[in-house]
Amino acid sequence: MNRLVLSLLVMPVATATGCLDLDSFVMNPRHCSIGYSDDDCAIDKLCTPCGDDYPFADFGIDPALATRHPITLDDGETNDAWFIAAAPGAALADVTVVFSHGNFASLEHYLNRVALLWRAGVNVFALDYRGFGQSSDAAEASEAQFMSDTAAAWQQIPAILAAEGKESNKPVALYGYSAGALSGVEMAVSQAPADGGGVCTLILEAPWPSVDAFARDSTFIGVPGSFLSEGGWDNISKIRNYSGSYLHLHGTDDLTVRQTLGRELFDAAGTTAKRFVSVEGAEHGNFIAGVDEVGVDPDVPAVLGEEAYLDLIVAQLADCAG
């Protein structure tokens, strides 16, 4: 809230200088260094002090399977990241899903989603971003930094897989939720396989389209997107260059990234091996069962139910197994 109020207060100054655009307000991080209130912990599941491990056991994950692997960035800072190994004997124990969370808070807020993916029987490599959670730099990333940090994460994945006793050159699956699609699509499109095996599939849930698309959608009298945006954070343009398999999950009642914007992204994807799953009645926000957060209605997994959701995910990961 402080961030938004500040944004409103700086508006008059920005008016005088003409320096404002929406590209600067894509991320909404919470860093552990500012501390968390009781409400943060109860409602948003932001509880863990800097330096402590996340409470994986609260989400049904054996903490012994979770290992922190900080990503070293170009400027020497580190982004927090966790590798959660598949449960012993899991059917897809050789498959790794790289999970990129949404723009709010930090990885800790999404541990329920990490655990859900993990219950598909896969390894989950969950990334945090600069300025978020327990990353070393408390300052939010610019778009250029974000993409550079994403590239750094991608380049270090083979070594992390090797450290975890996995096949380092095996293709990984990418899962981008909401603004996490910015990281997912960047990895899918812009990053060379390097020493790794590339991308076996891309899964996007309620994904970020572009600032321009949001800007156009915010008014209903056809105001050009370029008035509000420098054209950054543009997944729609980027995904044209993706040719691998692609699953798109999107709720019909998503009031944040409306489904028509998701369709725009889906249609732009340069692959024919793509599938759009429209989930009737699903909203956008990370729905944490049992938490009464105002304005957060059941999301895609909550509406589908865990079994149906995981069936979809496992089917999509068929390209990654074996």
Next chain:
Amino acid sequence: MRYTISLFAVAACLGSACTTFNNARPLAPGEHAAMVTLGGPVADVPGVGTIPMPNATVEGRHGVVDHLDVNYGVHLLPLAFGVVGGHVGGTFQLYDEPAPWVPVTSIGQRLFFFTNLLDPRKEQKDAYALSQTDLTLSWKLWDSLVYGGVSAYVPIDVEDRTLHLAPFVGVEVHPGLDWLRVQLEGRWLSPTTDQRFAVVNWQAPGDMGALAVNLGVAIEFSELFAVLVNDGKAPPADTDTAAIVTSTAREQP
């Protein structure tokens, strides 16, 4: 996502093109006024509440001939985004007030123009124009003006010329000073547009269109001049200033 969307709500106010002073009755010939208007469509801004968007417009208005004035203005919020925006227009009053309680009818026309041509950060250069036509009925109630009507907005665009209507009601009062007018207006923008799935959570009955609230302040220069020069009293008839002060005092009856 929630706070990011809040910023979109603020930014989307650029497109509201509704934060202008309502000219229900034209100024008398030779009269000048300056207006500042604040407000815009109402949206639910997560973390803040339900508020009108903080658009601001500075305008001028000039009585040309009997029953006709012109107006012009610049829009401040777009400047924050590197967008230069302004409007020009005029209001024509169809007839004098025939009798108390019988409304005066006026027709107004404004053309809005915005461009990011001067913003060096933007590779994509665009221009946007919008036509606004107002049909206004107004009643004098003692020293105040009550008005209502409908505006018709049409983007001047080869691809999209969708007509958006906006019914409005407002009141204009003198808060104890002859040279000062305060106007409060409510407007329902595009009540036929379904906004249920819009990115911005505009507030309106049935999620149709968006309600807007504007607060405007106008300074009428001849009245202010009268106060400054003559201490608010009618000047002697044989002075030069008398002709100015007494001939250009008010809006059309």
